[in-house]
Amino acid sequence: MxxxxxxxxxxxxxxxxxxxxxxxxxxxxxxxxxxxxxxxxxxxxxxxxxxxxxxxxxxxxxxxxxxxxxxxxxxxxxxxxxxxxxxxxxxxxxxRMNQVRAVYRAEDVMVVEAGCVLADVQVAVEEAGRLFPLSLASEGSAQIGGLLSTNAGGVNVLRYGNARELVLGLEAVLPDGQIWHGLKRLRKDNTGYDLRHLLMGAEGTLGIITAASLKLYPRPAETGTALLTVPGPEAALNLLSLARERIGDGISAFELMSKTGFDFLREALPDIRQPWPEAPEWCVLIELGLSGRQGASAALEDLFEAGFEAGLLSDGVIAQSLQQSQDFWNLREHIPEANKRIGAVASHDISLPLSEIPAFIPEAVAALNGIGDWRINCFGHLGDGNLHFNVFPPKGVSKAELKERGAEVTALVHDLTHARGGSVSAEHGIGRHKVADLEKYGDPAKLHAMRAIKGALDPQGIMNPGAVLRARG
Missing domain, CATH: 3.30.43.10 (Uridine Diphospho-n-acetylenolpyruvylglucosamine Reductase, domain 2)
Structure with a gap:
């Protein structure tokens, strides 16, 4: 009906x-x-x-x-x-539901309402001497309810996990209007089905999150940031492995960026300062968060020397101040805005097994070059396998002139991603835009179970109709 x-x-x-x-x-x-x-x-x-x-x-x-x-x-x-x-x-x-209800410093837990802006949550936690590690470019406007409903990722997934890994309990309204009072602060609770993980990632199709109990962490005593030039994605992955061996779980972020991204910044956002006259073909942005017993700068210097000797990097800059660190992150965080101003024919939020990435990138570039002339900006959260693989018209050609090619480009990129065991939605979700992709690439048994869950909890299909699963009737 x-x-x-x-x-x-x-x-x-x-x-x-x-x-x-x-x-x-x-x-x-x-x-x-x-x-x-x-x-x-x-x-x-x-x-x-x-x-x-x-x-x-x-x-x-x-x-x-x-x-x-x-x-x-x-x-x-x-x-x-x-x-x-x-x-x-x-x-x-x-x-309007934007209150911090409580902070339990001894438990490393805070309870916040769904309308709290992520940046405000981070400030409140900092005042309590703790860290809430979810961090992404839109944190100045993104709200907790939406971030949890979409299981947001961001730059710190490598160390702390996606949004769902940062939640102990939820309060939510179910499709029949019942309030689920699940704001527990327990680290262990084996009392049947875990509704937290059902609602997180469901994108509002199974209920509306109204509040959450969030995990907090000690603030690192020392942080360190470096921008390192690497020969390519394979060297970048090997450098990540080397960093893990030498630094352990102190790596907070490991971002891959290509020359195209820096060229776009220079073209669309020339006021953004860059640390080189000519950007390298590939580089990584690494950030460490260490305890007071370890020195972040010394750890980065040690990694640089070991990586250089192994042929995994050729140059780099270790931030010498908080301002320089912020300048490095400013580059990474403005790449999406530069992309927007240039105008992509097709944007892709994909993930791959880490070992597949070095072969996927040249394979996808070659396949795209076989069907046209493109500029490709590949960047993303290399530490967790998430690439933003975006395809643009050649310089001098507008997005509008090639708009009709977008579906063809996306099908090619997604087919190659799926063939290598990847996902066509790494951190942005399905929404309405990727419903057909989920139907094409999703496992049939999973889709059957998802439809059964939706039908059981929301038999009338009133919750976010048409998102994630195609609307009935």
Whole structure:
């Protein structure tokens, strides 16, 4: 059965049971994705202030068979927050639920509401002398609810894991309007199915996360950052292995960047300072976080010497100050913005087994060169196998001129990724943009189980209809 729209009559009835101003017309920012590709059919947004209000809204939607689309910081890149077709659903933003409920320093745990902005959480934790290690380019606007719902990655996955590894408990509203009070702070809890991991990564299709108990960590006494020139991706992986042997789990991040990325920065963002007149073909950005018993600069110097002797690197700069370290990270974090300004024909968020990466990159480049003239910016979180493999028109040609080639390019890149045992969605999720990819590359047994879970928890299909799994009816 098709869903009903969140029309004026439904909005009027819903508003009667909620505080004034909770439901209103959706501003433009709620109705488009960050890249401006997909307009939304939704016209109204609910802005609850408590899990009880979220539950009331979801119950009303269930009773009226109206779709509800959770909206967090709006930074998602696969259209999970942007309903593009069908009956207009109600957007539900958690932005007003933005309190830090508690910090348990002795337990290394904090409890936060879903609307907390990640950067604000990091500041609150720093004031408590602890670290919440989730870090990504959009942390100034991305909110905890969306980050957990999409199982966000970022630059520190190598050491601390994805978002799901940083959560002890959740509070959430299920599709029938029940509140699941799962905000436990336990490290061990073997009491049946773990609903945390079902909701994290479900992208709002099984419920709405309203709060979370997050793991904290001691702040490293010393940090060190270096930008190292390597001959290529294979040398970079061997350097990572060498670093692990010599430094252990003190490696917080290990990022791969190509010359194309630096060329794009120079072309699109010339004010971003670069440490060289001509960028190398490949380099890695490594960051260490060590205890007071170890010296980060000394560890990086030791790694540089060992890597140089092994032929794994040819040059490099070890940051001598916090400002220089920030300058290095500024380069990496502005590559996506430079990409956006240049204009990609197709962008790919893929992951591969680490040992497959050195062969995949030249294979994919050669295959793309066989079907056209492209500029390829390959960069990403090499330590966890996540590459952002983005394809651009040649210089002087606009994105619009080659827009129709995007599907062909993506099919080629995704086919090669799948053939090497990789994933066509490493950290951005499925949303609406990659539903067909999940159907094409997903394991049939997994897809059957996912549909069964969705049908059991959300039989009417009201939760984020059309995201992750194709909408029924």
């Amino acid at each position: 098709p869903l009903n729209p969140a029309d004026a009559d439904f909005v009027a009835r819903l508003s009667q049971d909620l505080p004034e101003g909770t439901v209103c017309a959706a501003e433009a920012r709620y109705r488009e994705d960050p890249r401006g590709r997909w307009p939304s059919v939704a016209s109204h947004v609910a802005l609850p202030r408590s899990p009880e209000e979220v539950a009331a809204i979801v119950r009303a939607c269930a009773e009226a068979k109206v779709g509800v689309v959770p909206y967090s910081g709006g930074t998602g890149l696969v259209g999970g927050q942007v309903p593009r077709e069908g009956a207009a659903p109600l957007l539900l933003s958690v932005e």
